[in-house]
Amino acid sequence: MPKETDRWRRIGLAAGFLMALAIPASAEGCGKLDHDGQSYVICEVDAAAEPRLRLWQDDADGAPLRSFSAVRRTLAGNEALRFAMNAGMFHADYSPVGLLVIDGQERKGIVTAGGGGNFGMLPNGVFCTGGARPFQVIESRAFAEAQPACRLATQSGPMLVIDGALHPRFLVDSDSRYVRNGVGVSPDGQTAWFAISDRPVTFHEFGRLFRDGLGVRDALYFDGSISRLYAPGLNRADFGRSLGPMIGLVDGE
Numbered sequence: 001m002p003k004e005t006d007r008w009r010r011i012g013l014a015a016g017f018l019m020a021l022a023i024p025a026s027a028e029g030c031g032k033l034d035h036d037g038q039s040y041v042i043c044e045v046d047a048a049a050e051p052r053l054r055l056w057q058d059d060a061d062g063a064p065l066r067s068f069s070a071v072r073r074t075l076a077g078n079e080a081l082r083f084a085m086n087a088g089m090f091h092a093d094y095s096p097v098g099l100l101v102i103d104g105q106e107r108k109g110i111v112t113a114g115g116g117g118n119f120g121m122l123p124n125g126v127f128c129t130g131g132a133r134p135f136q137v138i139e140s141r142a143f144a145e146a147q148p149a150c151r152l153a154t155q156s157g158p159m160l161v162i163d164g165a166l167h168p169r170f171l172v173d174s175d176s177r178y179v180r181n182g183v184g185v186s187p188d189g190q191t192a193w194f195a196i197s198d199r200p201v202t203f204h205e206f207g208r209l210f211r212d213g214l215g216v217r218d219a220l221y222f223d224g225s226i227s228r229l230y231a232p233g234l235n236r237a238d239f240g241r242s243l244g245p246m247i248g249l250v251d252g253e
Contacts, residue, residue: 030083030231035213038205039198041229041236042214043083045249047134047190055087055102055152056246057095064094066242068230079252084230085181085194086223087127088156089119090244098140098155099126100245110155112141118221121169124157125220126150133189137218154245160184160207160219170204177202181227183247184210184219194247196229 030043045053056071058064065071068084075081089097097119099110114122126143128136130151138148139162140155158167160182177200185192193214197206203221210219228238230248 030229030234032234033195033209033213035209036205038201038209040195040209041198041231041234043085043194043229043231043249045135045192045194049249050129050134050151052082052250053129053152053192054248054250055100055154056084056248057100057102057107057244064242064244065246066094066244067239068228068237068246068248071246071248075250076252079250081230081232082249082251083194083233084246084248085196086226086228086243087245087247088154088222089117094242094244096154096245098124098157099143099153100155101128101150101153104149104151110140110144112144118224119157121158121167123159123162123167124155125159125162125218126153126155127183127185127192127220128153129192135185135189135192137183137185137220152247154247156182156220156222158203158221160203160221161211161216162218164211164217166204166207166211170207171202172204174202174204178224179227180206180221180224181229182206182210182219182221184214184216186215187217196227 030041033040033042056065072081096108100107114120123139125137125139128150131148179197181196183194210216226241230237
């Protein structure tokens with residue numbers, strides 16, 4: 001898909017504002033983006049496509065799905081998976097560490113306490129769709145206080161970008177590098193960008209992708225080292241360790 005790739009490589013930033021060159025407002029799909037010497041895949045979903053965004057955790061019998069192939073088997077015959085990625089941290093039994101809301105039903109409650117690991121690196125946050133705005137990333141304690149309605153919600157951590165600022169614990173010279181994935185939303189809440197790095201990157205580099213490369217003011221980390229992407233338009237279907245919650249865009253009714 002050379003034209004699609006070229007389209008994404010023309011994304012730029014000027015004077016602190018996103019210039020989505022040649023990207024129509026209704027764009028949806030995945031493409032490549034280079035930023036600060038690192039390469040990423042970015043999957044864009046606009047407000048009109050929000051109802052086709054889905055979160056998956058368990059099958060009809062309550063067993064964890066754990067893979068993109070299992071997710072695909074849950075789809076109706078006229079549906080196709082446009083893209084999918086892991087969508088938050090999980091326990092050894094593949095259950096979510098934090099809040100999980102699927103089709104308005106809370107599957108796991110929100111966690112506001114700090115702790116070890118990346119999830120407990122406060123502030124962490126929640127990605128919420130179908131609420132007051134099509135897409136939001138909200139700091140977890142603010143979310144617990146406001147209790148906004150969400151069609152889909154997944155909690156993870158840390159926040160990558162918080163009201164335009166990088167997480168305060170990110171270090172420019174960090175030597176901790178992993179393939180990382182996460183999500184950020186446009187300032188007006190009309191667009192969500194799901195990103196995964198092609199190579200190991202630091203938190204600081206990944207946060208700058210969202211803040212400086214995509215112009216978002218709030219972004220959330222999903223995971224690292226086990227980050228996976230399914231994007232058939234890019235001939236990509238990552239495999240490896242089993243996954244907990246997964247998020248993706250479905251075509252068809």
